[in-house]
Amino acid sequence: MAKRIRRAAVLGSGVMGSGIAAHLANVGIPTLLLDIVPRELTKEEEAKGWTLEHRQVRNRLADQALQKLLKQKPAPLMTKDNITLIETGNFEDDFHRLAEVDWIIEVVVENLDVKKSVFARVDEVRTPGTIVSSNTSGISIAAMAEGRSDDFKKHFLGTHFFNPPRYLKLLEIIPTEHTDPDVVAYMKTFAEDVLGKGVVLAKDTPNFIANRIGTYGLLVTVREMMEGGYSVGEVDSVTGPLIGRPKSATFRTLDVVGLDTFVHVANNVYENVEGEEKEAFRVPEFMNTMLDNGWLGSKSGQGFFLKQGKDILELNYVTMQYEPRKKLVTPAVEMAKQAKGTAAKLQTLVYADGDRAGTLLWNIIAPTLLYTSGLVGEIADDIVAIDRAMKWGFGWEQGPFELWDAIGLEKSVRKMQAEGRDIPAWITDMLADGATSFYQTKNGQRFYYAPGGYKTVEESEKVIHIRRLKETRGVIKKNAGASLIDLGDDVALLEFHSPNNAIGADIVFMINEALEEVNRNYKGLVIGNQGKNFCVGANLAMMLMEAQDENFFELELAVRQFQQALLKMKYNPKPVVVAPFAMTLGGGAEVSLAASRIQAAAETYIGLVEVGVGLIPGGGGNKELYIKRLNSLPSGTDVDYVKVAAKTFETIAMAKVSTSAAEARELGFLNDRDGMTMNGDHLLYEAKQAVLALYEDGYRPPVRRKVPVAGESGYAAMLLGAQSMFHSGYISEHDLKIAKKLAYVLAGGRVPYGTEVDEQYLLDLEREAFLSLIGEPKTQARMQHMLVKGKPLRN
DSSP: OOOOOSOEEEEOOSHHHHHHHHHHHHTTOOEEEEEOOOSSOOHHHHHTTOOTTSHHHHTHHHHHHHHHHHHOSSOSSSSGGGGGGEEEEETTTSGGGGGGOSEEEEOOOSOHHHHHHHHHHHHHHSOTTOEEEEOOSSSOHHHHHTTOOHHHHHTEEEEEEOSSTTTOOEEEEEEOTTSOHHHHHHHHHHHHHTSOOEEEEOOSSTTTTHHHHHHHHHHHHHHHHHHHTOOHHHHHHHSSGGGTOOTTTTHHHHHHHOHHHHHHHHHHHHTTOOHHHHHHTOOOHHHHHHHHHTOOBGGGTBSSEEEETTEEEEEETTTTEEEEOOOOOOHHHHHHHHSSSHHHHHHHHHTOTTOHHHHHHHHHHHHHHHHHHTTBTTTBSSHHHHHHHHHHHHOOSSOHHHHHHHHOHHHHHHHHHHTTOOOOHHHHHHHHTTOOOSEEEETTEEEEEETTEEEEOOOOTTOOOHHHHHHHHOEEEEOSSEEEEEEETTEEEEEEOSGGGOBOHHHHHHHHHHHHHHHHHOSEEEEOOOSSSSBOOBOHHHHHHHHHTTOHHHHHHHHHHHHHHHHHHHTOSSOEEEOOOEEEETHHHHHHHTSSEEEEESSEEEEOOGGGGTOOOOSSHHHHHHHHHHHTSOTTSOOOHHHHHHHHHHHHHTTOOOSSHHHHHHTTSSOTTSEEESSGGGHHHHHHHHHHHHHHTTOOOOOOOOEEOOHHHHHHHHHHHHHHHHHTTSSOHHHHHHHHHHHHHHHTSSOOTTOEEOHHHHHHHHHHHHHHHHTSHHHHHHHHHHHHHSSOOOO
């Protein structure tokens, strides 16, 4: 059996190697990052009088990589403190230390001979049982292991991370015939549970799964663009969200990836396949010209697109000049935009014969589906692995076979046959057997087609699908904003599903209903959902409309009801665990702060951002963040209430939003009892386990106590900071007005320092300040601007 991974080493400190080291640090694994010893001094090193024997010169490459991690965007580290878990070294002085680690990951240059020589050295120093893997994007894993010891081969496999490792979910695991099945099983579980990855088992073939299909699809798109006379901008305008692909579409994706990287990956397949397939991976000449010109994309400042001032220009691949960006506007595109759901959009487009956009998309999608279906069994055992690889690695909303189901398998095959395209025999056999889709769902269980019939889609018990839960268990209660669902094991789930999961009267009503139902019939409640974001705050449009109509009585009632619902939740006799993820802003953060526990996804971006629209939090967020900070201080210490209030003031006044759950802990939104889930697919499961653990431990709600506040002295200190920012020109007069209100609320009003006040008193202060600000014309202008432009107005 494989050793448990407690320490790791990464060989190679380039963008990918340092990114993998950062992600290991993010999950708390101490990591040794090694690179080669430089052969010459830099000018700076010479000026310091250093020699090639100086330790800092010898570790320079890994040290520089470490410094870059702190500056990179998006940040590879979930919190800058994680960098302390990465230790640097070099291949000559520190190679023997590989004996100390449990997992060695090779990320050196993509050259088989170089990799083999590295592994020969690794084999000499590693401790038996240590897992060794290569992060190659396409070189044969078996070829790398040739000549190595039996124990090495047993513990050796490919682990292909996608860049950037923190954010891209896919990890392709590629065993060889010698890899111990227990090692493969252990790495799959470890990668899913600890690293938070979506794991796909791939065969040892050129470029494995995602890059093989992704590269083919991109090259088909380029050829179709050239043959059909489309422009770069036209292609990108219809190959993004319109068809369930990322916003970066085709050519913007290539600019982000880097043309040099893409061409390297394409050439790897070109050199390892034969016949027609070989020709499909030939890179068009104009791309080679771009390479020669150094037009690699984002990293070189220009590629398929070039930014000039505020304008973005597209490359004309015929003239090699940059021109204004074009969009493809056709009747089918306009109809697709009106269609509901990706399947309806796709059907509108691919069957729009004679339409320029329809023709382009059909001629990209059809060959990609056929090519992919011809690789089943060769690159992966089943269609599920291929679909997951494309969703997790390339950000496709649907994998190729799910997309094929969406456009209609029978209808599309008839069209393909009419055009003389070759259909793989297993698909014609499948249709002849009466199977008309690749996937089926029955009684909440998903099945996929494999030759011989349908098989169950295997999934970890930790993956919960709300939609399927609703189908199998039904809904306990629902309205337009939220649903209460049975999660099993006597735990209920409150799911928000209003537009953007924004909080309005519907959700507030359902919070109260859910608490009553849970207290009668369940052990506890999870509040979570599977939308794009957990919750982006309150319904801004509704609040602005009421304020403009001067319906302050209704607004006061709405804010009071939200406050009371969250107070009721805080002191509920049964545990309530909130499971935030992605954007958790304003009211979403307030719901989280009121929970018995928070079980946050690692990628949770939480913040009280109301100041951005000219308001302060109104649902108890000021009070709860202040109390949470107070409670997190070690017991028995002298508490400086002014400091705690000032820190809370800074977080709210600057509308600070965490860039991860780890940073949310630093900002005070999470405490030591709150949990963090690395794998977003496991979030609801782990939140449910947290509810059960609290219940089994004999959960008691917090005792309602008075809150000590900073009072007059705290108010003066917070105000002083705000006024100095105003006089320095950092904030406007209206910002200062908001800051004064916020300071007054956090200080607990004009009371002596250390006065103990009731929570209701703090809620009343908060509500009054909120209502006075929403009546301000400048605040209403900010709200309007946010609704129309999607960004804050500084007035």
